[in-house]
Amino acid sequence: MAKIRPGKNGSKKDVITQKAAVLFKTKGYSSASMRELAETIGVEAPSLYNHIGSKSELLQIICFKVADAFTSHLDSTERTGETVPEKIEAIIRFHIGMMLNDFDEVYVANHEWKHLKEPYLSNFLNQRRGYEKRxxxxxxxxxEAGELKKTDPYVAVLTILSAVRGLEFWQHHKKNISAATLEDDMVNHLLNGIAK
Amino acid sequence: MAKIRPGKNGSKKDVITQKAAVLFKTKGYSSASMRELAETIGVEAPSLYNHIGSKSELLQIICFKVADAFTSHLDSTERTGETVPEKIEAIIRFHIGMMLNDFDEVYVANHEWKHLKEPYLSNFLNQRRGYEKRxxxxxxxxxEAGELKKTDPYVAVLTILSAVRGLEFWQHHKKNISAATLEDDMVNHLLNGIAK
DNA sequence: TAGCAAAACTAACACTTATTAGTTTTTTGG
DNA sequence: CCAAAAAACTAATAAGTGTTAGTTTTGCTA
Incomplete structure (x- = not known):
């Protein structure tokens, strides 16, 4: 009865994907059922299959949308003439922005990628490893340029990526901290530390 | 036929719980089946119920074992006469040590807690919120004591906890980085930054 | 307004799930 | 070595899974 109404910008498939991201985030991919997803849309489960191929396709779309966004941002950052600390700052700020603006998708990509099926699972992991390597x-x-302290570069990247990834549990503190404060203080912490 | 053999230190329930942690980590709580858990132990699924109450009890045990370890370490850290940076360093090192030594359990506590049932879910979240608050x-x-830079304390804690939590994906770089390097460099990064 | 395509519906299938009941085997202790 | 307790087994249940088939309704366009 109820029809899937496409948002002003986006097909019906996009609407389903977005609702799926919220549901996968809340319950986890495995615990989220197609019947439950259909219900949040106001439709019976089999009707979804007029628009999508499978449950796991939804996960693929979400994960690769996020991965592609980060990859292409890194592409353009590498091409700027900024110093390395400036580039790192730009990357950190982009991660934080993604976390704040596309939280559902980013969360799902970070937490539920292991349920991707081959060959998507391998593709996703390769893409992520490539990102880290760069x-x-x-x-x-x-x-080498003397712009950063001598430290293990793997550990530095690990620390930065982990810190921004953890922004997912900032959602609970939204009332206490503004997005601007969060972004500035975290950039500062990761570049300059907190010890006096 | 095959009997559950208790490890030298631990009941049969402990053996099951430990294997469950590995399985929950690998497949996720919802995707991990009791049949699969039983198989890794060499027993039929219903036999497990001679030792445990339910699948979700296993998750509870794992999550609260981890939560209690962190809480009680914080208890003792607060009572030392160290400076604040020293205390923070001790906390960071404890987190890293837990990640390296009890990886399976910590991973599960960090990723699968949302599948806890009430009232355990609320208890767990309250305990974690209390930890963050302290x-x-x-x-x-x-x-206030002038030992740390003026920064938003919430953001600082968020950054530190997120960074150490992300150590889960250091497991893939084990060959490149020693545990000692990792620990020292991360502590240094989080306290002093990487910019020159 | 007739007809066609899109998209909804109901019913069903083939599986998997955690868990229980009832029974048999194994281990333990006197 | 025998009895009691512990722990394994098989069989079964009730609920829930993603998905397909077949059919009916909806909505656009000619």
Whole structure:
């Protein structure tokens, strides 16, 4: 009866995907059922299959949308003439922005990717490893140029990526901290530390 | 036929719980089946119920074992006469140590807690919120004492906890980075930054 | 307004799930 | 070595899973 109404910008498939992201985030991919997803849309489960191929396709779309966004941002950052610390700052700010604006998708990509099916699982992991590797190379070049302290570049990248990824549990503190404060203080912490 | 053999230190229930942690980590709580858990132990699924109450009890045990370990470490850290930066360093090192030594359990506690049933879910979240709150207070006192830079204490705690939590994906780089390097560099990064 | 395509519906299938009941085997202790 | 307790087994249940088939309704366009 109820018809899937496409948002002003987006097909019906996009609407389903977005609702799926919220549901996968809340319940986890495995615990989220197609019947439940259909219910949040106001439709019976089999009707979804007029628009999508399978449940796991929804996960693929979400994960690769996020992965592609980060990859293409890194592409353009690498091409700027900024110093390494400036580039790192830009990357951190982009991660934080993604976390704040596309929280559902980013959360799902970070937490539910293991339920991707082959060959998507391998593709996703390769893409992520490639991203990390390029980030490590960026840090290495900054150390060589004397713009960064001598430290293990892997650990530095690990620390930065982990810190921004953890923003998911900032959602609970939204009332206490503004997005601007969060972004500035975290950038500062990760670049300059907190010890006096 | 095959009997559950208790490890030298631990009941049969402990053996099951430990294997469950590995399985929950690998497949996720919802995707992990009792049949599969039983198989890794070498027994039929219903036999497990001679030792445990339910699948979700296993998750409870794992999550609260981890939560209690962190809480009680914070208890003792608060009572030392160290400076605030020293206390923070101790906390970071404890987190890293837990990640390296009890990886399976910590991973599950961090990723699968949402599948806890009430009232355990609320208890767990309350315990975690309490931990964060006490950590924030510690940072606040360090700022007041002039031992830390003036920064938002929530953001600082968020950054530190997120960074150490992300150590889960260091497992893939084990060959490249020693545990000692990792620990020292991360502590240094989080306290002093990487920018020159 | 007739007809066609899109998209909804109901019914069903083939599986998997955690868990219980009832029974048999194994281990333990006197 | 025998009895009691512990722990394994098989069989079964009730609920829930993603998905397909077949049919009916809806909505656009000619």
């Amino acid at each position: 980030f490590v190379q960026l840090v290495e070049s900054g150390i | 950590f924030v207070q510690l940072v606040e006192s360090g700022i």
